Amino acid sequence: MNQLIKIKNPEQIERMRRAGVILASCHREIAKLIKPGISTWEIDEFVEQYLAEHSAIPEQKGYMGYKYATCASINDEVCHGFPRKAQLLEGDIVTIDMVVNLNGWLADSAWSYAVGKISPDAKRLLKLTKESLYQGIEKAQIGNRIGDISHAIQTFAEANGLSVVRPFIGHGIGSKMHEAPEVPHFGPAGKGPIIQEGMTFTIEPMLNLGKHHVQLMSDGWTAKTVDGSLSAQYEHTLAITANGPIILTDQG
Numbered sequence: 001m002n003q004l005i006k007i008k009n010p011e012q013i014e015r016m017r018r019a020g021v022i023l024a025s026c027h028r029e030i031a032k033l034i035k036p037g038i039s040t041w042e043i044d045e046f047v048e049q050y051l052a053e054h055s056a057i058p059e060q061k062g063y064m065g066y067k068y069a070t071c072a073s074i075n076d077e078v079c080h081g082f083p084r085k086a087q088l089l090e091g092d093i094v095t096i097d098m099v100v101n102l103n104g105w106l107a108d109s110a111w112s113y114a115v116g117k118i119s120p121d122a123k124r125l126l127k128l129t130k131e132s133l134y135q136g137i138e139k140a141q142i143g144n145r146i147g148d149i150s151h152a153i154q155t156f157a158e159a160n161g162l163s164v165v166r167p168f169i170g171h172g173i174g175s176k177m178h179e180a181p182e183v184p185h186f187g188p189a190g191k192g193p194i195i196q197e198g199m200t201f202t203i204e205p206m207l208n209l210g211k212h213h214v215q216l217m218s219d220g221w222t223a224k225t226v227d228g229s230l231s232a233q234y235e236h237t238l239a240i241t242a243n244g245p246i247i248l249t250d251q252g
Contacts (some may be wrong), residue, residue, distance in 0.1 A: 005172060005180045007198035012105065012174065013239045013248075016200060020107035020237055020248035022054045023100040027111050027249075034113040036090040040072035044083035047098060059099035059106055059177055066221065071097040071110075078206050078214050078223040078231040079110075079168050090116035093126065095233045099177055106173050108202050109249035110235035121209060122230055125162065129207040129232040132156050136185070136203045140195060140238055140245040146181055147191030153205050154186040163212035165231070168223065170202040173237055197240055200248070204235030 008016070026047060033043060048069040051058055058069035073081035073095040074088070081095075088094060097110035112126050135156045139148040157164050170183030181193045185205040210229025217224060225231050237248045 003180045005193060005196070005199060006174055007196065008174055008200050008239065009198065013198075013200065013246075015103065015105035016107055016174065016237065016239065017246075017248045019056065019100045019102035019105050020109070020250070022051065022056050022102060023098065023107045023109050024249050026050050026098070026100070027096070027109060030096055030111075031113060034088070034094065034115060036116045037087050039085050039087050040070075040074070040081075040083040040094065040096075041085045043072065043096060044068050044070045051100060055102070057101040059101040063177065069098065071095075073097070073222070073231070073233070075230055076225045076228050078165055078208070078225060079233060080221040080223055082219065082222065088115045091118050091122070093118060093122050093230060093232060097233070097235065104175055106175065106177060107237045107249050108173055108177070108235065109237060110204060110233045112232040112234060125207065125209050125230055125232050128157070128160050128162055129205060130234045132205045132207060133203055133234040133236065136205065137236065137238065137245055137247065140203070140240060142195055142197055142240060142242065144195050145190055145192045146183055146195065147187055148189045149203060150184045150187040150192070151189035153203075157205070157207050162207040162209065165206035165208060165212055165214055167214060168206055170204045170235070172199070172201045174200055195240055197242055199240045200238065202235055202237050204233060206231055206233040
């Protein structure tokens with residue numbers, strides 16, 4: 001991603017925050033819907049309707065030919081899974097990822113959900129993946145480097161026996177879905193761009209119970225763990241301010 005980092009002014013950050021408010025409220029509604037018997041197809045239809053009712057657009061739909069308002073990744077699917085009509089089952093975990101466009105400004109957030117009662121290992125994976133996101137957010141401070149975020153996430157994950165997915169990373173965001181800088185979730189501290197006031201980017205660690213290796217399915221989108229282990233993801237969009245990082249997609 002060889003491009004300049006776009007620094008946002010307070011008005012632009014406010015526009016992104018408004019998109020984030022809608023996105024976060026949509027995730028709160030999804031949390032109420034997730035249960036055995038619902039399909040990710042129904043969830044996708046709900047998201048499409050919810051965003052329309054709030055004068056927003058699902059930015060993913062149509063991106064590089066992608067057909068849906070959400071990505072819905074189940075169990076060993078790491079990311080970019082297609083919504084489908086098969087029902088979710090007791091014990092599944094599912095990640096719902098979406099990008100909301102409100103009047104040309106974007107917010108991006110993924111959340112992993114338990115479907116009914118899940119195994120202790122799955123519960124631990126969800127808990128620690130979410131915690132790893134906040135370990136990264138703590139390092140998103142002016143004067144630090146992007147690599148400090150990366151290192152904090154990897155160190156935390158591996159100390160807890162989880163592995164960090166490599167190919168899919170966080171990214172700058174604003175009026176476009178993918179901007180500079182790239183935000184890996186692994187690597188050494190003290191590397192990468194210096195974090196500056198006005199930067200806006202996502203942090204979105206994907207952690208696996210097994211090894212970190214992933215494979216792309218024949219649909220050209222869905223990524224799965226090679227060893228069949230469970231994978232989870234949590235993602236927020238941040239704005240860097242003089243008072244520290246603001247989570248623009250905070251669910252409250």
